Amino acid sequence: MPLIRSAHLVLWAAYALTVLTHLGAVMADAEVLRRLTQPLFAPLLMAILLTAMPHRSRTTVLLMAGLFFAWCGDSLGQLIPGAIQQITVGGFLLALVCYAAALAPLWARSRDPMRLALAIPYGAVVIGLFVACADGAGPLLPGVAAYAVALALMAFLSAGGNGMTWTGGTLFLLSSSLLAMDWFLPGASISYSTELVMLTYTVGHALLIGGMIRTQPSRRWTSCRPGAALVIVES
16 A cells, blocks of 8 residues: 555544544533644644545635635634634635635536525525524624625535535534534523534534545555556657
8 A cells, every 4th residue: 555545544544533532622621622623623624635546626726725714614713712702604605615616617517407496495494594683693703694604605616526525514504503503592592502513513624625625536655556558649
């Protein structure tokens, strides 16, 4: 097995272990461990992406930018607790815009009338949540509105890739919906809401990145195999 592929698989294992550790810390109320593990999600997914993508491309740049903004949303709010909602909404809004831009060409190449119908349930979920949470959002209302639009768009476009991107986008939508209810919906009470938010977020994020890697025609360990030769056929 090529070394780069082995490193790729090790990074996936490290991501899974980090997620499980984080979820355990959340359930055990181990605040220090929770704060230490959450900022590792995006860097590990960045490393996973870079060990798989065979060359720098528009898709790679957009996904890396999205992961950077997701890291900002995950990490910077912990440094400034008083602005955690603003930073999280802002960071993930930019991440969603980058992901939507990366997914858009895939959707354009695989238009399916059945997938167009997804705009209805995705849009209905986001609009319903926005209306329900509008009063609780306060001064964050414009940012929450922009986030809702970007979230619905990304989840909709994710269906144009493959099953992994579609599932990842849907889980991202579910995670953000649960978080919005937890933050902005007065009187909402969801058992294990924090655990469910982090579980759907981390699994959805991993599926989205893994699905985007699958859409590429080659990987770094297949693009330059030893002994490969360029054959030119003249007609």
